[in-house]
Amino acid sequence: MTTAEDVARWMVEQLEEQQYLYQEVVVGQIAQEFGDKFTYLNENGNLAIDKKVLREFRKITAAIAVWERFERMWRKREDYDSPGRSQD
Helix, strand or coil, rough: CCHHHHHHHHHHHHHHHHCCEEEEHHHHHHHHHHHHHHHHEECCEEEEEEEHHHHHHHHHHCCEEEEEECCEEEEEEECHHHHHCCCC
């Protein structure tokens, strides 16, 4: 049985291969690869990644990934990044 941690680890693999993950793309891939159990419709009616998956992804990638808020994507951390997860 697939878990939220399994999906998060798959996201890490994708990040390692591509160097970045656009939220709107990866959420569709998650739905296709793992099923609707790991996605939901948010208050705006958009497909979103299940919060359990995101929590696991954050734990696994705390030191290696950042969230680009305006681009709505995760990318690998660079030396010039500010401390913390979110970058402007």
